[in-house]
Amino acid sequence: MKYDKRLTRVTYSECYEKYVENTAKNVPDDLRVILDYFAERIGTGIGLEIGSGPMRDANYLRSRGVDILPSDFVGGFLKNDDHAIYFDVTKTDVSEDIMFDGVIANMVLLHLSMEDFINALENIHRHLNPNGFMGFSVKLNTKNNLSYRSYVSDHKVGANRHFTDYKLEFLQELVEEKSLFQIDKIILPDEMPIVWMFCNKI
Numbered sequence: 001m002k003y004d005k006r007l008t009r010v011t012y013s014e015c016y017e018k019y020v021e022n023t024a025k026n027v028p029d030d031l032r033v034i035l036d037y038f039a040e041r042i043g044t045g046i047g048l049e050i051g052s053g054p055m056r057d058a059n060y061l062r063s064r065g066v067d068i069l070p071s072d073f074v075g076g077f078l079k080n081d082d083h084a085i086y087f088d089v090t091k092t093d094v095s096e097d098i099m100f101d102g103v104i105a106n107m108v109l110l111h112l113s114m115e116d117f118i119n120a121l122e123n124i125h126r127h128l129n130p131n132g133f134m135g136f137s138v139k140l141n142t143k144n145n146l147s148y149r150s151y152v153s154d155h156k157v158g159a160n161r162h163f164t165d166y167k168l169e170f171l172q173e174l175v176e177e178k179s180l181f182q183i184d185k186i187i188l189p190d191e192m193p194i195v196w197m198f199c200n201k202i
Helices: 005-021 029-042 056-063 114-126 168-176
Strands: 046-049 067-072 100-105 128-139 148-153 161-166 181-187 194-201
Touching: 005 161, 029 046, 029 056, 029 100, 029 128, 029 181, 029 194, 046 056, 056 067, 114 128, 114 168, 128 161, 161 168, 168 181, 168 194
Parallel strands: 046 067, 046 100, 100 128
Antiparallel strands: 128 194, 148 161, 181 194
């Protein structure tokens, strides 16, 4: 199926209540380690979460004392928090006056095509202060030998969403190829075909 950037947006807009219902209410132990690392790194800085959904991760970070601004492109999710903002990761400028010390995106950028993933990296870079950093997770391509795999799936919500999985080496090249970021830390959770990548703004 040809990539249609509207597909995932429409699915989340129509099925956000089902997504909330099927999302674990408590932060899993393996993810808590990641969020704790983000909290430690950002300290007293200002953070942005991209794709906050039901606000579970944002609320956990707040419990750790992080000044985090939740965001999403689905209105149904935004109503869950008075401070949540609309943010389209591939193009939105929140404000020239709002810059962040850290950006986190948990299983969000995997919904983009490879081309839009690159656009997202450029947009995130534009919203980071000097010495800022980002942390994001995507799925690893374990299905074939290609550098990346693009497909649709109705997993979790019963309606199609777009996904792109990557080989780790290729993903590293994409992140660093335009000299926007330098990879600082790679985390591969046990028994899960995903990767967390923390990158420093250059």
